[in-house]
Amino acid sequence: MQPVSASTPGRYDLIVQQLVPGYASLARLAVALLSASPLAGANGASVLVAGCGTGAELLEARAQRPDWHLLAIDPSAAMLEAAQQRLAEVSPATTGTPITWQQTTVEALDADQSLDGALSVLVMQSLPDDGTKLAFLTALARALRPGGQLVLVDLMAPERSPLQQQVDAAWVGFQRASGVTVAEAAVTGLTQGVHPIGGSRLAALVEAAGFSDPAPIFQALNVQGYLLQKLP
Ligand SMILES: C[S@@+](CC[C@H](N)C(=O)[O-])C[C@H]1O[C@@H](n2cnc3c(N)ncnc32)[C@H](O)[C@@H]1O
Structure with missing residues (x-):
């Protein structure tokens, strides 16, 4: 997916909730999980929000952990601007540690x-x-200390193939029932130009990157979440 285009952050906010099953719980769950981890659980911990988009995880982090030092990054200037506006409206700067914003990708972060x-x-x-x-x-x-944890949520390609067609069809049905058109869904970049992988491929990639085995923490149709820990 290309970064969501400049004109779309407002539409993204509306549509993503109708498109992604369980989206309303994702940010809350992700922040709660990390908040319970040994390192990020500490007062004043530093936490990266990678691909912050319009700020869902940042809002939740502000609410649950106003002490966290948040580094919010996204390559899309429009998304960063939308997130900054949303945070300013809902959570004034005075209510938490200031957020550091960077327009960049994860790959281009300082080593x-x-x-x-x-x-x-x-x-x-x-x-x-x-x-x-x-x-x-x-x-x-590379960005994490040893023992630092990552909550990774992604659209996956589950490997239980006999049931896969049914799961795919259910997602289309879910979108239709939510009133999202194919064109609207495409705007989010969540249904087109995506490259989902299966669980065994993910396990191989995270091992090569230096993380522990992914522990499953969430699933709604093909949207799956994992907790990973950087190995020493
Ligand atoms: C589908 S949105 C998800 C936004 C937010 N995390 C949420 O759950 O609503 C994906 C975001 O990731 C950003 N992105 C894409 N590639 C990235 C990369 N390599 N590093 C960091 N962010 C990236 C996009 O610009 C976009 O804002």
Whole structure:
């Protein structure tokens, strides 16, 4: 997926909730999980929000952990601007530690960030599995301290093939029932130009990047979440 275009952040906010089953819980769940981890659980921990989009995880982090030092990155200027506006409206700067914003990709982050935790929600699925996903995960591992944890949520390609067609059809039905048209769904970049992988491929990639085995923490149709820990 290309970064969502400049005109779309407002539409993204509306449509993503109708398109992604369980989306309303994802940010809350991701922040709660990381908040319970040994490193990011500490007061004043540093946490990367990779591909922050319009700010769903940032809002939730502000609410649950106003003490966190958040590094919010996204390559899309429009998304960063939308997130900054949303945060300013809902959560004034005075209510938490200031957020550091960077218009960049995970792969282009400064090498050693020594962060305590990271969130990546609905980002890696847009990257092709031609070395790009591995570079993304390797950069996330590089950004973390040993023992730092990553909550990774992505559109996956489940490997239980006899049931797969039914799961795919159910997602189309879910979108239709939510009133989202094919064209609207395409605007989000969540249904077209995506490169979902299966669980065994993900396990191989995260191992190569320096993470522990992915522990499943969420699934709604093909949207799956994992908790990973950077190995020493
Ligand atoms: C589908 S949106 C998800 C946004 C948000 N995490 C959420 O759950 O609503 C994916 C975001 O990832 C950003 N993105 C794409 N490639 C990226 C990369 N390599 N590193 C960081 N962010 C990236 C896009 O610009 C987009 O804002």
